[in-house]
Amino acid sequence: MEINFCSACGQSMETRDIDGTERRACTACSFVHWGNYSIGVGALVEREGKLLLVRRAQEPGRGYWTNPGGYAEQLEQLHETVRREVIEETGIEAVVTGVAALRDEPRLIHNLYVAYSMEYVAGEPIPDGLEVDAAGFFSREEMESMNVASFTRWLADVALSSRSEGLRLDENPIVPLKGYGLFRVGKDTEV
Structure with missing residues (x-):
């Protein structure tokens, strides 16, 4: 889909060479349309050697078992999004402990998917009855x-076979950066 009007000022857009790539740019202001992107998140919640899965009740993937997840909200940090999605889809309370895996899928709408390791806190899986019909x-x-989606099979292997802690949530960064979701390789705890 071609972008015809500027989302910043409403004026018409034209195609221009910007840094060696043809992009849509506004004819009146400095806005450049850099592309179409979506960010998805997924939860890898493990309890007693088992992984939390949901069966999709809607397309895409209706009838397949997947890990709980969803798409990023504009003003919500990703690790908060995944926590919310787990509660909404399954009723399970879990907290993010780290980033376990990434999927980068360039396509018409470039998709980045962040899979989070999560620690089970409480609850029994109850499907929401809308997005998922079993959990x-x-x-x-x-x-x-089971009819587990192929990407979810890969994520299950990551979750159940991992020897790394992945990128861990940095709850006390050396420089306070309000509003940031910061993850890093584990810090040494000894001084």
């Missing part, structure tokens, strides 16, 4: 006979 914790062996 539960499943072992790797149980998943073998």
